[in-house]
Amino acid sequence: MQTKRTIFPNKLLPYLLLAPQLAVTLIFFIWPAVQAVKSSFEREDPFGFKTTFIWFDNYKRLFADPTYLNSVGKTAVFAVSVTLLAMSVSLLLAVSVNRVLRTNRLYTTLLVWPYAVAPVVVGILWWFMFNPSIGIAPYLLRGLGINWNHRIDGSHAMLLVIIAASWKQISYNFLFFVAGLQSVPQSLTEAAAIDGAGPFKRFWTIVFPLLSPTTFFLLIVNINYAMFDTFGIIDATTSGGPAQATNILVYKVYADGFLGLNIGSSAAQSVVLMLIVIALTAIQFRYIERRVQY
Amino acid sequence: MFKNVLFLSAGLAAVLSAAPVAAQTEIAWWHAMDAELGKKLEEIANGFNASQTEFKVIPTYKGSYPETLTAAIAAFRANEQPAIVQVFEVGTGTMMAAKGAVYPVYQLMADNGEPWDPSGFLAPVTGYYSDTDGNILSMPFNSSTPIMYYNKDVFEKAGLDRETAPKTWAEVEEFSKKIVESGAAPCGFTTGWVSWIQLENLSAIHDQPYGTLENGFGGLGTEFTFNGEVQTKHWENLKKWADEGLFEYGGPVGGADAPPKFYSQECAIYMNSSASRAGVINNAKDFEVGFAPLPYYDDVTTDPKNSIIGGATLWALNGKDPEVYKGVAQFFTYLSSPEIQAGWHQFTGYLPVTNAAYELGKEQGYYEANPGSDVAINQITRGTPTANSKGVRFGNLTQIRTVVDEEFEALLAGSKSAKEALDAAVERGNQILRDFEAANS
Numbered sequence: 001m002q003t004k005r006t007i008f009p010n011k012l013l014p015y016l017l018l019a020p021q022l023a024v025t026l027i028f029f030i031w032p033a034v035q036a037v038k039s040s041f042e043r044e045d046p047f048g049f050k051t052t053f054i055w056f057d058n059y060k061r062l063f064a065d066p067t068y069l070n071s072v073g074k075t076a077v078f079a080v081s082v083t084l085l086a087m088s089v090s091l092l093l094a095v096s097v098n099r100v101l102r103t104n105r106l107y108t109t110l111l112v113w114p115y116a117v118a119p120v121v122v123g124i125l126w127w128f129m130f131n132p133s134i135g136i137a138p139y140l141l142r143g144l145g146i147n148w149n150h151r152i153d154g155s156h157a158m159l160l161v162i163i164a165a166s167w168k169q170i171s172y173n174f175l176f177f178v179a180g181l182q183s184v185p186q187s188l189t190e191a192a193a194i195d196g197a198g199p200f201k202r203f204w205t206i207v208f209p210l211l212s213p214t215t216f217f218l219l220i221v222n223i224n225y226a227m228f229d230t231f232g233i234i235d236a237t238t239s240g241g242p243a244q245a246t247n248i249l250v251y252k253v254y255a256d257g258f259l260g261l262n263i264g265s266s267a268a269q270s271v272v273l274m275l276i277v278i279a280l281t282a283i284q285f286r287y288i289e290r291r292v293q294y
Numbered sequence: 295m296f297k298n299v300l301f302l303s304a305g306l307a308a309v310l311s312a313a314p315v316a317a318q319t320e321i322a323w324w325h326a327m328d329a330e331l332g333k334k335l336e337e338i339a340n341g342f343n344a345s346q347t348e349f350k351v352i353p354t355y356k357g358s359y360p361e362t363l364t365a366a367i368a369a370f371r372a373n374e375q376p377a378i379v380q381v382f383e384v385g386t387g388t389m390m391a392a393k394g395a396v397y398p399v400y401q402l403m404a405d406n407g408e409p410w411d412p413s414g415f416l417a418p419v420t421g422y423y424s425d426t427d428g429n430i431l432s433m434p435f436n437s438s439t440p441i442m443y444y445n446k447d448v449f450e451k452a453g454l455d456r457e458t459a460p461k462t463w464a465e466v467e468e469f470s471k472k473i474v475e476s477g478a479a480p481c482g483f484t485t486g487w488v489s490w491i492q493l494e495n496l497s498a499i500h501d502q503p504y505g506t507l508e509n510g511f512g513g514l515g516t517e518f519t520f521n522g523e524v525q526t527k528h529w530e531n532l533k534k535w536a537d538e539g540l541f542e543y544g545g546p547v548g549g550a551d552a553p554p555k556f557y558s559q560e561c562a563i564y565m566n567s568s569a570s571r572a573g574v575i576n577n578a579k580d581f582e583v584g585f586a587p588l589p590y591y592d593d594v595t596t597d598p599k600n601s602i603i604g605g606a607t608l609w610a611l612n613g614k615d616p617e618v619y620k621g622v623a624q625f626f627t628y629l630s631s632p633e634i635q636a637g638w639h640q641f642t643g644y645l646p647v648t649n650a651a652y653e654l655g656k657e658q659g660y661y662e663a664n665p666g667s668d669v670a671i672n673q674i675t676r677g678t679p680t681a682n683s684k685g686v687r688f689g690n691l692t693q694i695r696t697v698v699d700e701e702f703e704a705l706l707a708g709s710k711s712a713k714e715a716l717d718a719a720v721e722r723g724n725q726i727l728r729d730f731e732a733a734n735s
Binding site: 050242 | 690
């Protein structure tokens with residue numbers, strides 16, 4: 001591959017131009033990250049008077065802690081479910097909108113709205129609808145013979161946060177899928193239609209494979225979203241309960257660090273999360289940049 | 295830089311306006327009182343500000359109790375702490391261990407020449423907030439204890455006597471059954487603060503140890519013992535009553551769903567802090583409320599002990615100018631004056647933390663005019679406190695309470711028996727205690 005090279009005679013200017021961005025990165029990303037790594041090797045009282053360096057004790061304890069392993073499991077269930085639900089529903093919506101010729105702008109606009117809602121507000125909305133005492137959903141479900149109580153039933157709680165988190169992410173996925181669908185050449189589908197392929201077959205053998213770069217990109221973004229961006233939703237709907245049934249890793253960092261004031265363990269957990277983000281980013285760059293193609 | 299510019303311009307503005315008022319020393323007070331209680335608290339601060347010209351107390355609402363504590367700790371680490379912070383009783387162990395951060399109130403008052411008489415406070419209050427040498431470290435302000443509220447109208451509808459509250463847990467069960475079966479209400483009882491009321495107070499009332507070393511008062515090496523027979527039996531009952539529809543769970547920590555269940559007349563009996571009184575009276579528009587002490591098991595004890603303290607105290611934090619502490623000391627004196635304390639107590643349902651405030655209320659005839667308003671104080675001062683009933687003192691109690699809530703939820707969900715849930719809570723709790731011991735010794 002040929003690359004264009006521009007040579008700057010001035011050695012200082014490029015660094016000066018980069019400086020503001022570098023400063024922001026250093027102050028708001030690198031420095032806190034270094035602090036987190038440092039804290040993860042220490043045991044400290046909440047006020048920071050006494051700090052003991054304890055090597056890997058925080059990590060050892062973490063991986064021997066059943067509640068942490070439980071949290072890993074819950075995170076996996078949550079992330080996979082949110083990703084699958086949010087992506088499949090948004091793909092369905094995108095395909096439907098793509099077929100509507102005249103009013104697809106209107107549908108697109110309406111479907112994007114939830115994305116503008118802050119996570120905490122999403123949490124409160126669903127909390128309100130599903131509140132066991134005052135919500136409308138448990139009232140209707142009771143009519144169907146289902147006794148909804150996410151205060152006690154862990155699987156109800158998990159279901160609730162999955163629905164709430166997916167609902168918010170569907171808009172985002174939808175936009176990308178619509179854009180992706182529009183870039184699928186009409187000639188290909190038309191050719192397939194002439195060859196006698198029905199709409200379903202056309203979708204699975206032509207459109208879906210051609211969408212794969214978008215799908216793969218969204219897959220990574222959605223996993224990232226479910227794992228790291230859903231704090232507000234969890235906090236407002238279930239606070240990680242009942243009995244840690246929805247205590248995903250990000251929420252546990254907060255609960256242990258801010259509510260429990262156990263800074264060392266909380267820092268170790270955030271370092272583990274950081275490693276997961278790095279891994280996901282690496283996958284994204286390695287495969288997305290190369291493009292998934294057939 | 296920017297800050298300096300701000301200060302400069304502020305200073306300039308002050309000079310230009312040339313107000314004849316002497317510069318007031320500002321005292322930041324972070325608190326966790328919202329709604330009715332928050333308004334009353336601001337009234338108190340305003341009262342103090344109006345009573346003198348030297349100092350100005352600025353109250354700031356910082357969210358829930360845990361949020362306020364966390365905010366204060368984070369601020370302390372950044373050297374931006376308020377002079378006064380309200381910390382709930384659960385945070386007492388954490389604050390006491392943070393010796394460098396705290397300006398003990400007995401010392402603060404002595405240093406600034408303010409009158410200070412520990413014996414003026416209610417005995418259970420003094421006991422709860424004193425260090426091992428008997429010195430009070432934080433200013434008692436809003437102390438509460440859990441009591442029982444009940445819906446008199448629903449009681450009558452169910453064919454019960456509207457003036458008779460259940461005394462024992464057997465009666466709670468019996469009354470609840472009548473209420474549910476008669477259709478007077480869909481649920482018998484609910485509770486806020488499961489960990490505080492249905493475990494800590496339950497243990498105290500039945501004279502059962504909550505932890506070793508006098509419930510943690512004797513040192514950081516304490517271990518939990520709340521998986522005893524009485525507690526296990528009680529949790530078994532709660533599970534059974536939940537399954538029978540007599541009891542409804544109000545959620546973890548304070549139990550945010552519990553008050554609406556009582557206000558909407560879904561549950562006829564409601565156990566919560568005496569400080570819920572203001573909210574209950576405000577919200578119980580369509581029915582009459584009765585007040586009663588917490589129930590007990592008459593097959594365990596015929597002589598229920600005192601209940602224990604909840605609520606919060608005010609801690610002075612280190613790192614401010616002497617001038618500020620002078621103001622803090624004066625404010626504390628103002629705060630504990632009988633008029634202010636009695637006013638706060640009568641409005642909110644918190645305990646009168648000084649004997650003088652209680653006496654004043656009696657003189658005013660407040661307790662006769664408001665039946666049930668003395669339930670809390672009678673309950674917390676009854677009998678002689680034992681080592682098991684004088685309170686609990688554990689580090690990281692916020693986390694431990696979360697553990698208790700989680701295990702209670704596991705019990706309700708049917709994934710653990712009462713014994714298993716309590717054993718697990720003890721084991722996980724002990725782990726947290728060891729962490730705290732390691733970080734603070």
